[in-house]
Amino acid sequence: MTLNRRHFLGATAAGAATLSAPMVMGGSHAKPRVVVVGGGAGGATAARYINKDSGGDIDVTLIEPTRRYYTCFFSNLYLGGFQEMEDLGHGYGNLASQGVNVVHDWATGIDRDAKTVALAGGGSVPYDKLILSPGIDFVDGSVPGWDLSAQNAMPHAYKAGSQTELLKAQIMAMPEGGTFAMVAPPNPYRCPPGPYERVSMVAHALKANNPTAKILVVDPKPKFSKQGLFEEGWNNHYGGMIERIGPDFGGDNFTVDPAAMTVDIDGDVNNVDVCNVIPAMKAGKICEMAGITDGNWAPVNAADMSSKMDPDIHVLGDASQQGDMPKSGFSANSQAKVCANAVRGALTGSRVFPAKFSNTCWSLIDTNDGVKVGATYEATEEKIAKVDGFISQTGEDAALRQATYEESLGWYAGITADMLG
Amino acid sequence: MFLSAVGGAALLLGVAYGVTTRQYRDAEIAVFERKIAVIEESRLATAETASREVELSDKVAELEAALATATEDLATATDALATATKRAEDAEATAAAAATQVAAAPSQEPAPEPATIVTAGVFGDADRGAEIFKQCSSCHSVGQGAKDRVGPHLNGIFGRRAGAHDGYRYSDDMAMMGSDGLTWTLETLNAYMENPKALVSRTRMNFSGLEQPGDRADVLAFLRQYSDDPANIPEAEPTAVAADRAIDPEILAIQGDPEYGEYLSSECQTCHQRTGADEGIPSITLWPEEDFVIAMHAYKEKLRPHPVMQMLAGRLNNEEIAALAAYFAQLDE
Numbered sequence: 001m002t003l004n005r006r007h008f009l010g011a012t013a014a015g016a017a018t019l020s021a022p023m024v025m026g027g028s029h030a031k032p033r034v035v036v037v038g039g040g041a042g043g044a045t046a047a048r049y050i051n052k053d054s055g056g057d058i059d060v061t062l063i064e065p066t067r068r069y070y071t072c073f074f075s076n077l078y079l080g081g082f083q084e085m086e087d088l089g090h091g092y093g094n095l096a097s098q099g100v101n102v103v104h105d106w107a108t109g110i111d112r113d114a115k116t117v118a119l120a121g122g123g124s125v126p127y128d129k130l131i132l133s134p135g136i137d138f139v140d141g142s143v144p145g146w147d148l149s150a151q152n153a154m155p156h157a158y159k160a161g162s163q164t165e166l167l168k169a170q171i172m173a174m175p176e177g178g179t180f181a182m183v184a185p186p187n188p189y190r191c192p193p194g195p196y197e198r199v200s201m202v203a204h205a206l207k208a209n210n211p212t213a214k215i216l217v218v219d220p221k222p223k224f225s226k227q228g229l230f231e232e233g234w235n236n237h238y239g240g241m242i243e244r245i246g247p248d249f250g251g252d253n254f255t256v257d258p259a260a261m262t263v264d265i266d267g268d269v270n271n272v273d274v275c276n277v278i279p280a281m282k283a284g285k286i287c288e289m290a291g292i293t294d295g296n297w298a299p300v301n302a303a304d305m306s307s308k309m310d311p312d313i314h315v316l317g318d319a320s321q322q323g324d325m326p327k328s329g330f331s332a333n334s335q336a337k338v339c340a341n342a343v344r345g346a347l348t349g350s351r352v353f354p355a356k357f358s359n360t361c362w363s364l365i366d367t368n369d370g371v372k373v374g375a376t377y378e379a380t381e382e383k384i385a386k387v388d389g390f391i392s393q394t395g396e397d398a399a400l401r402q403a404t405y406e407e408s409l410g411w412y413a414g415i416t417a418d419m420l421g
Numbered sequence: 422m423f424l425s426a427v428g429g430a431a432l433l434l435g436v437a438y439g440v441t442t443r444q445y446r447d448a449e450i451a452v453f454e455r456k457i458a459v460i461e462e463s464r465l466a467t468a469e470t471a472s473r474e475v476e477l478s479d480k481v482a483e484l485e486a487a488l489a490t491a492t493e494d495l496a497t498a499t500d501a502l503a504t505a506t507k508r509a510e511d512a513e514a515t516a517a518a519a520a521t522q523v524a525a526a527p528s529q530e531p532a533p534e535p536a537t538i539v540t541a542g543v544f545g546d547a548d549r550g551a552e553i554f555k556q557c558s559s560c561h562s563v564g565q566g567a568k569d570r571v572g573p574h575l576n577g578i579f580g581r582r583a584g585a586h587d588g589y590r591y592s593d594d595m596a597m598m599g600s601d602g603l604t605w606t607l608e609t610l611n612a613y614m615e616n617p618k619a620l621v622s623r624t625r626m627n628f629s630g631l632e633q634p635g636d637r638a639d640v641l642a643f644l645r646q647y648s649d650d651p652a653n654i655p656e657a658e659p660t661a662v663a664a665d666r667a668i669d670p671e672i673l674a675i676q677g678d679p680e681y682g683e684y685l686s687s688e689c690q691t692c693h694q695r696t697g698a699d700e701g702i703p704s705i706t707l708w709p710e711e712d713f714v715i716a717m718h719a720y721k722e723k724l725r726p727h728p729v730m731q732m733l734a735g736r737l738n739n740e741e742i743a744a745l746a747a748y749f750a751q752l753d754e
Binding site: 330 | 680683685687688691692693694696700701702728729731732733735736
């Protein structure tokens, strides 16, 4: 799903035409208004479905600061050399041409009484229902010695784009036999298998270009997603290259020094050549600004993803605290559809169907060695609760692993089309 | 002197005669001897001919016997061919008539299976089957409260090992077939109903058989309603045989709600593209509704092996599957 320039410009022009239409009819305040903040897997999907399914009966505005969205999912494959960064970038032209008002600006505040969203560029947008899908921000001070000002020396690369490109450039410039370090995040965080797929992809790149290099993972968690599958794969493909230090060996007691390029693990100072710091995470800042967070995340009702603090605000994806679902693009997309159905029902009286959620996370360990984990979920009074699940097995044959990888490529094409039209 | 001369002459004559006679006899003996030799020769020749004749006639007999055997074989082969042809025709007819899916053969059966891949469009008619079953009901009962009568009750017959229903006294042959591995599947039941003795030689079921494949398919569809799961298929096997299988016609008859289907389909469209693109993940648009329903139930029953699909189909009820089928069938892209 890539747009060429001509297609993009055409789509934008068409979008501008529809953008002006409701204003002409406006004044009478005829149509209910939905504002979506954040154009990722949750927000873009919600905007697209509400717009599409309401057949023009709801005004949908999508506020997203970037003109080109780079998917965090598959960005590890860029590090491994399996994807081009350009192929991970997607514009909003199709959504605009389908009638969504796409506003490229930062949402800087929410007035819940006036029901308006303030924009960095000035002015504000009124809403009847607000959907927040801002993704994650980092918890200040969670990695001693590191803050956002150090993200060039020690990139997080956990919001895809320039950070990912920087990290890859640093990996490719590592001295022969050098050390790549990762500080893995504590739970809960975006994409549970993500750091470990990243370790696999970095190992794949180093094996080809710098085979005597080492990978050192500092991990405050005793265990992690798909651990058996990753460890089997690391042993099979990258024997001896990867060392992970868990909390039993001081992996929960570390500091970093971005100026000296050192990682201190339980008093043991390690010189490293690249350090990928993935800090602890919290809901995107706009949730905190809206006053709908409890601790680091925004609690929601499982049936419709509405905030427990405000029935007219819904929170999707990584930012929400919903229960059993992992923070993933697939989950956000799944939650967006349930939310879109509920919001549309509330605003226009259309039929509201029972919430059904699902998630699958594919990870690539090496060329044609794909694994996956997934589950289905339902809404209970208390939370989104897991119903059933599966995981790839260790020792699967090469054909199945390859089919799993190829399936993940199909999923990528599917979900990006499902989000962005 | 004269006398003596005469006497001498006579003697001479006599001697001469005697000599002549002896010579003559010798000659005569020689002639006989030659004749005997000829006869002997002839006799030998005749004996040789006779023995040769015997030999040849043996050969002829042998050849005739061989011919007879060959003719017999030919007859047998012709019969076998006729039987095989009939079976093939019947199998085809059964396949066409009996929509109930063939339960895959239990793995311990090495015998080749007739390929009866069946589609939903030609499912047996359970209502008609109930009518036909009336001729069975003097001996067999089925349904709620069914009990063994002259014959065993038929609840749960699909998937049941032959001769294995506790409390009923089977014929020795039926019991043996059961211990040999005969299990009641669509296919074996179909064969048994066609000709009971073809499957179980001395069965006590005194019934000549249902000749029409369509009748059997209808009765099977009727009986299916009183069985749990006709298939015992290891879920990890490839989909080829197990792919599409028996679905209760009542499930196939459900009219799906396309609006609900559209909502449910949003979950499918995270992976399956609405445009029908099928790289890495198959297209699911524009399927005939029944094929869609059968496939989804095969995942739900874990007959098809994909874990994501097993999981997602597993929590869809019959109405939801029908709703999805109705929606996807009407997509006109």
